[in-house]
Amino acid sequence: MSAVSTIALGIALIAALAWVFRLAGQKMTGNAPRFRDMPFGLAFGYILGALVLVWLIWAFVQSRSADLATANKFFFLGVAIKGFLLFAAAAWIFRLLGRHVGTAGTRKLFRTIPLTAAFGILVIIVYAILAIFANVIAPHGQDEILQGVAANIIPGSDPNFPLGTDQIGRDILSRLIYGAQNTVGIAFATTLLAFFIGGSLGFLAAVVGGWTDQILSRGIDVLMAIPSLIFALLLMTIASVWSSRLGIPLTVFMVLIIAVIDSTRVFRLARAVGQNIVVMDYIEAAKLRGEGMWYLVFKEILPNATAPLLAEFGLRFCFVFLTIAALSFLGVGIQPPLADWGTMVRDLAAFISYAQFAPLVATLPLLAAGAIALLTVAVNFVVDWMLQKSSGLKE
Amino acid sequence: MTEPLLKIRGLKLEGRSDETWSPIINGVDLTLARGEVLGLIGESGAGKSTLGLAAMGFTRDGVRISEGSVEFDGIDLLKASAAVKRGLLGKRIAYVAQSAAASFNPAHRIIDQHVEGPVQHGVMSRAESEADGIALYEKLRLPDPENIGFRYPHQVSGGQLQRAMTAMAMACRPDLIIFDEPTTALDVTTQIEVLASIRDIVKDFNTAAIYITHDLAVVAQMADRIKVLLKGDEVETADTRTMLSAPTQEYTKSLWAVRSFERPLKAPVVAGSVPVVSVQNVDASYGTVPVLHDVNFDMHAGRTVAVVGESGSGKSTTARCITGLLPPKAGQICFGGEVMPADYRKRSKDQLRQVQMIYQMADTALNPRMSVGDIIARPVQFYLGLTGKEKRARVDSLLEQIELEPSEYYNRLPSELSGGQKQRIGIARALAAEPKFIICDEVTSALDQLVAEGILRLLANLQDNLGLSYMFITHDLATVRAIADEVVVMKNGRVVEAGPKAEMFRPPHHPYTDLLLSSVPEMDPDWLTNLLQERGVDNIGDAAVGKM
Numbered sequence: 001m002s003a004v005s006t007i008a009l010g011i012a013l014i015a016a017l018a019w020v021f022r023l024a025g026q027k028m029t030g031n032a033p034r035f036r037d038m039p040f041g042l043a044f045g046y047i048l049g050a051l052v053l054v055w056l057i058w059a060f061v062q063s064r065s066a067d068l069a070t071a072n073k074f075f076f077l078g079v080a081i082k083g084f085l086l087f088a089a090a091a092w093i094f095r096l097l098g099r100h101v102g103t104a105g106t107r108k109l110f111r112t113i114p115l116t117a118a119f120g121i122l123v124i125i126v127y128a129i130l131a132i133f134a135n136v137i138a139p140h141g142q143d144e145i146l147q148g149v150a151a152n153i154i155p156g157s158d159p160n161f162p163l164g165t166d167q168i169g170r171d172i173l174s175r176l177i178y179g180a181q182n183t184v185g186i187a188f189a190t191t192l193l194a195f196f197i198g199g200s201l202g203f204l205a206a207v208v209g210g211w212t213d214q215i216l217s218r219g220i221d222v223l224m225a226i227p228s229l230i231f232a233l234l235l236m237t238i239a240s241v242w243s244s245r246l247g248i249p250l251t252v253f254m255v256l257i258i259a260v261i262d263s264t265r266v267f268r269l270a271r272a273v274g275q276n277i278v279v280m281d282y283i284e285a286a287k288l289r290g291e292g293m294w295y296l297v298f299k300e301i302l303p304n305a306t307a308p309l310l311a312e313f314g315l316r317f318c319f320v321f322l323t324i325a326a327l328s329f330l331g332v333g334i335q336p337p338l339a340d341w342g343t344m345v346r347d348l349a350a351f352i353s354y355a356q357f358a359p360l361v362a363t364l365p366l367l368a369a370g371a372i373a374l375l376t377v378a379v380n381f382v383v384d385w386m387l388q389k390s391s392g393l394k395e
Numbered sequence: 396m397t398e399p400l401l402k403i404r405g406l407k408l409e410g411r412s413d414e415t416w417s418p419i420i421n422g423v424d425l426t427l428a429r430g431e432v433l434g435l436i437g438e439s440g441a442g443k444s445t446l447g448l449a450a451m452g453f454t455r456d457g458v459r460i461s462e463g464s465v466e467f468d469g470i471d472l473l474k475a476s477a478a479v480k481r482g483l484l485g486k487r488i489a490y491v492a493q494s495a496a497a498s499f500n501p502a503h504r505i506i507d508q509h510v511e512g513p514v515q516h517g518v519m520s521r522a523e524s525e526a527d528g529i530a531l532y533e534k535l536r537l538p539d540p541e542n543i544g545f546r547y548p549h550q551v552s553g554g555q556l557q558r559a560m561t562a563m564a565m566a567c568r569p570d571l572i573i574f575d576e577p578t579t580a581l582d583v584t585t586q587i588e589v590l591a592s593i594r595d596i597v598k599d600f601n602t603a604a605i606y607i608t609h610d611l612a613v614v615a616q617m618a619d620r621i622k623v624l625l626k627g628d629e630v631e632t633a634d635t636r637t638m639l640s641a642p643t644q645e646y647t648k649s650l651w652a653v654r655s656f657e658r659p660l661k662a663p664v665v666a667g668s669v670p671v672v673s674v675q676n677v678d679a680s681y682g683t684v685p686v687l688h689d690v691n692f693d694m695h696a697g698r699t700v701a702v703v704g705e706s707g708s709g710k711s712t713t714a715r716c717i718t719g720l721l722p723p724k725a726g727q728i729c730f731g732g733e734v735m736p737a738d739y740r741k742r743s744k745d746q747l748r749q750v751q752m753i754y755q756m757a758d759t760a761l762n763p764r765m766s767v768g769d770i771i772a773r774p775v776q777f778y779l780g781l782t783g784k785e786k787r788a789r790v791d792s793l794l795e796q797i798e799l800e801p802s803e804y805y806n807r808l809p810s811e812l813s814g815g816q817k818q819r820i821g822i823a824r825a826l827a828a829e830p831k832f833i834i835c836d837e838v839t840s841a842l843d844q845l846v847a848e849g850i851l852r853l854l855a856n857l858q859d860n861l862g863l864s865y866m867f868i869t870h871d872l873a874t875v876r877a878i879a880d881e882v883v884v885m886k887n888g889r890v891v892e893a894g895p896k897a898e899m900f901r902p903p904h905h906p907y908t909d910l911l912l913s914s915v916p917e918m919d920p921d922w923l924t925n926l927l928q929e930r931g932v933d934n935i936g937d938a939a940v941g942k943m
Contacts, residue, residue: 033476036476036477037476037477037478280759280760280762281754281756281759281760282759282760282761282762284720284752285752285754285760285824287720287739288718288719288720288739288747288750288752289747289773289774289777289778289828290739290742290744290747290777291777299765300762303762303764303765304762304763304764
């Protein structure tokens with residue numbers, strides 16, 4: 001049986017099941033509106049979803065029953081399902097806690113918060129704690145080379161090094177924790193700088209308009225026309241020469257370069273949001289009162305632009321973060337011996353090919369990548385929730 | 396009596412706000428016979444539109460029907476399946492929204508949207524429906540009915556679009572049409588055409604209609620019966636004539652009494668006195684498009700000059716010239732005898748202080764992120780240099796002047812205020828600068844009549860106490876009657892007539908003034924019929940303008 005006919009048969013089976021499901025629902029509930037007005041596509045979706053769920057449960061059982069350290073094609077799926085359930089439970093408990101602890105304001109906030117946003121906030125809090133108290137929490141130093149334990153590459157095999165050690169004997173758990181400090185801290189600083197540059201120029205263009213707006217906007221267009229990662233790579237190559245000549249750490253240049261490149265996106269948003277606010281009557285009233293530029297931008301416009309800018313801040317933070325990781329992966333970002341997630345992925349990348357026969361070993365490079373992914377997802381969940389809150393939509 | 400077309404019994408609706416459901420409509424009954432027109436009136440927030448939509452078995456997001464029944468021609472719309480409702484809506488029940496401009500899809504031609512319903516419901520073929528559409532356009536007295544449907548929505552005027560939408564609602568010859576404030580956004584002169592068209596076509600096809608509006612005079616022309624709503628409760632229902640002549644409920648009487656506010660006439664201006672603001676030979680244009688042509692008029696201390704005219708007549712542009720937002724191409728603005736710099740950026744702080752403005756849309760005129768106290772305090776601090784306790788005391792006294800309790804409102808945000816209260820804050824902000832002259836740009840047109848009345852009384856009191864001059868931009872002649880001392884009539888960027896109010900309301904008028912005056916709906920249910928007879932039934936509106 002060819003693949004095409006398998007798929008066709010599968011679809012036909014699901015369609016038949018969906019039809020039976022809807023009919024049965026109508027008969028059993030005495031034609032309740034839920035089943036009576038159910039489109040066929042929805043019934044199809046229910047059945048498809050149910051089948052996928054059944055398969056996932058089956059796969060999960062498979063992944064548990066086999067030997068851990070050896071080949072098992074369901075190993076990563078099993079980890080993903082366990083992780084998902086664990087995080088969901090953690091978020092649920094966190095939200096429950098938030099509803100009963102804290103001030104009246106936060107309790108009210110937690111009553112309406114969706115689970116995804118609770119998860120996002122929880123993850124961000126954990127990352128923040130790790131980043132701030134990295135030197136206290138981490139069992140070893142980030143560049144500390146431990147003698148005699150190099151390349152302990154199976155996580156969990158040595159209780160002293162829960163996640164193992166890398167090729168030259170550095171504790172991976174400690175490096176992951178320090179990585180939070182370095183990567184997240186630098187990303188945060190870069191995003192703030194990008195917002196300061198892009199935001200103030202964008203509002204300026206919106207308020208003044210005319211030639212100022214034209215010159216700024218076209219200049220930004222030119223910067224945006226160059227692919228950002230390649231542009232950053234190019235500038236970093238130049239900067240690496242300067243940094244050794246001037247004695248300024250390369251990291252400072254990296255922050256500046258990424259901030260400028262990312263400020264172009266912020267400029268676009270700030271200008272668009274600003275233009276919508278500038279036409280409001282209260283801005284006209286303030287102009288007619290004789291108010292200066294400073295007051296217009298920071299008292300009248302900025303407070304009304306915080307919601308979209310904050311949402312953009314979350315997204316932009318993720319992009320900056322990924323750019324730094326990408327540059328580090330390419331070798332021009334955060335320099336060794338500083339621990340950085342991007343560099344860690346690169347250093348351990350070779351172990352990926354062990355996935356087929358030793359899945360536990362292959363998780364090594366995925367740990368840092370997972371740390372990046374987790375934060376990115378968490379920030380996006382929070383941003384989505386804030387956007388929905390600020391747009392005043394009711395579901 | 397035969398079975399009614401629409402029967403609503405004990406209908407209760409709830410709306411969601413912050414996790415809880417609060418009632419919007421508390422048990423309303425409504426019966427509508429075939430071919431009958433029922434007027435639904437009430438203030439905003441009374442639940443008129445919600446009830447109108449519920450009559451179609453439909454609720455907006457965040458609203459639910461908690462109790463009651465809606466029966467249309469024997470079919471219970473609340474229990475009917477989606478398929479049954481799909482068959483009814485658009486075909487037997489149609490809806491005409493307030494803003495035709497926002498309801499048409501701007502990317503498709505009018506006729507393409509018109510034929511959608513009939514073709515979808517299988518009533519007519521596309522060609523038949525197009526021919527029928529042209530016939531309807533003709534019936535609704537749209538100019539050039541053969542071709543108007545082949546234009547895009549932005550290529551026809553607001554009043555024409557509203558009629559095209561009525562034609563669209565008629566496309567399947569429904570049994571029931573719900574009109575949700577179809578003329579509220581239109582000028583008086585345009586409103587007449589739309590009203591007459593709607594009334595005739597509803598009568599010709601014997602269509603039942605629910606006509607939702609807050610304008611009593613309009614509903615008096617359109618409806619056979621009137622139902623008054625207040626905060627989701629029915630106040631009373633009666634025949635139009637009975638309702639107008641003998642309302643039984645206090646609330647209804649108060650609605651009817653609104654139009655009685657009128658200020659005593661003032662003594663004529665002393666000859667030779669220097670006007671507060673004088674607009675002298677002003678020409679203005681947006682880019683290369685000329686908007687104002689040789690505009691001249693004076694405004695004197697302690698007086699109100701009403702500037703009237705339809706939209707596009709240059710009223711607001713004149714205000715922009717006076718404030719300096721749009722420097723005139725020629726001519727000048729004098730303030731207390733001195734020539735003001737044309738551009739507001741070149742005016743001194745004191746010159747800016749003297750001219751203040753109150754806006755039409757209080758929603759966009761107040762910064763939503765600033766508290767009431769901060770909004771009013773800013774000009775106090777900016778112009779008068781008051782800080783700390785002095786500033787707070789001044790703001791409190793201003794809040795008292797606009798009849799709002801300072802302790803209660805000082806820390807509120809604009810979103811926590813009603814429309815009328817927001818407009819009062821706008822007034823307080825203008826007063827805070829201690830000006831001599833205030834431009835009121837359509838300040839009452841977005842408000843309900845009772846609230847608007849309160850604002851007008853407040854402005855009149857402030858004028859008497861503080862000796863302010865107002866330039867009152869409006870298209871509503873009832874407002875002019877209530878508050879103006881002098882009237883300036885504008886059309887196409889020119890002043891066509893100007894003089895004291897008493898003279899303006901006494902014939903003979905300039906033909907345009909005449910058209911404006913006669914177009915203001917009156918409470919008399921026969922007013923529209925008489926007016927149309929006077930003007931000649933076949934050439935209302937468009938033709939009357941053309942005659943001049």
